[in-house]
Amino acid sequence: GAVVSxxxxxxxxxxxxxxxxxxxxxxxxxxxxxxxxxFPKQSLMLMATSNEGSKATYEQGVEKDKFLINHASLTLSTxxxxxxxxxxxxxxxxxxxxxxxxxxFGPGTRLLVx
Amino acid sequence: AQTVTQSQPEMSVQEAETVTLSCTYDTSxxxxxxxxxxxxxxxQMILVIRQEAYKQQNATENRFSVNFQKxxxxxxxxxxxxxxxxxxxxxxxxxxxxxxxxxxxTGTRLQVxx
Numbered sequence: 533g534a535v536v537s538x539x540x541x542x543x544x545x546x547x548x549x550x551x552x553x554x555x556x557x558x559x560x561x562x563x564x565x566x567x568x569x570x571f572p573k574q575s576l577m578l579m580a581t582s583n584e585g586s587k588a589t590y591e592q593g594v595e596k597d598k599f600l601i602n603h604a605s606l607t608l609s610t611x612x613x614x615x616x617x618x619x620x621x622x623x624x625x626x627x628x629x630x631x632x633x634x635x636x637f638g639p640g641t642r643l644l645v646x
Numbered sequence: 647a648q649t650v651t652q653s654q655p656e657m658s659v660q661e662a663e664t665v666t667l668s669c670t671y672d673t674s675x676x677x678x679x680x681x682x683x684x685x686x687x688x689x690q691m692i693l694v695i696r697q698e699a700y701k702q703q704n705a706t707e708n709r710f711s712v713n714f715q716k717x718x719x720x721x722x723x724x725x726x727x728x729x730x731x732x733x734x735x736x737x738x739x740x741x742x743x744x745x746x747x748x749x750x751x752t753g754t755r756l757q758v759x760x
Contacts, residue, residue, distance in 0.1 A: 564746055575737060575750045576691075623689060630746050634681070637691035 534560045536628050538638035545616055546646055553611045553641045555626030561606035564630025567599070570623045570640075582609050583630070616645045648673040650740050652751035659728045659758055666713075667723045667754045669738030679741040680714065681748070682723045686734040694736070697721065728758045 535558040545551050555565055564583050568576040580601050582588040588601035598620075600612040609628075613620050621644050629635035649672045659665035671680070682694040697705045697714050704712050709729075713722045725732055738751040 566748070570689075575752050576748075578747060581745075581747065625689075625691065627691070627748075632679070632741075632743050632746065634679075634693060634696055635741075635746075635748055636693065637683075639688070639690045 534628070534634075534636040536626065536636050536638040538626055538641050540641060541639060542642040542644075544644045544646065547617050548615055551613045551616055551643060553613075553624055553626075553643075555609045555611070555628070555638050557607045557628040557636075560628070562628030562630055562633075563606065564628070565603060565609035566627045566629070566635060567601060567609075567611050568625045568627070570625060572623075576625060579611075613643065616643070618645045621645045648675070648678075648740050648742060648749050650738055650749050650751040652738055652754050654754045655752070656755045656757070659725075659756070661728055661730060661758055661760050663728055664724060664726045665728055665756065667725075667736050667738075667756065669721045669723070669751055671719050671721065671738070671740050673719070673740065673742075675742065675744075678743055680712075680721045681739040681741065682710070682712070682721075683737045683739060684732075684734040685737065685753075686731075691737075695723065725756075730758050730760065732756060733758045 537556045539554045567579045579594045580588045580590045582601045582603040590596045603609040625640045627635040627637045651670045678699045680697045695707045709726045735753045739748045
């Protein structure tokens, strides 16, 4: 099956710093990548959709200036949490797909902001 | 707007037995895809099975099969010969083919015990 990687797998940072998370499709090219957030024992909440070479589309209630998304190529998308605060602590998951294709998920990134 | 409902927060089954997880959805679209994903304790989202709405035949993948009832908007997952490794959270998801977005249910936590 298709493989999606995420880096880092976990990160601890101080409040006020920025954190970048990378999402890569390793063995296929994805027209679209998706970023989700998951709180403990809850479902996945879609944050934004990114297409290669264009601006990301954010879901209602997601601050685009807080969560910066860059989709530089068909295999790489990055999520930067700017000026992170403790309430940004969560599990962030990316997926790759698009054009009616099945979404394949990365292993997730655990973010803890102190 | 589409919605996905999983009415069973938790289920348990004995090893080697069969269990069925329920999922209903609501949509006005005629063409869409449906998925079951599992999320084990590692939190990696793993594709279990996919069903295209235009196909009348129920999808099967080894021990996993679905009962897709389009008119009733029902999409249940049957796991046969349950194994300890099937212990996970199972999410039902609807894909809007206009946006490629996945809409997830709240999940069913399945415990397989010896």
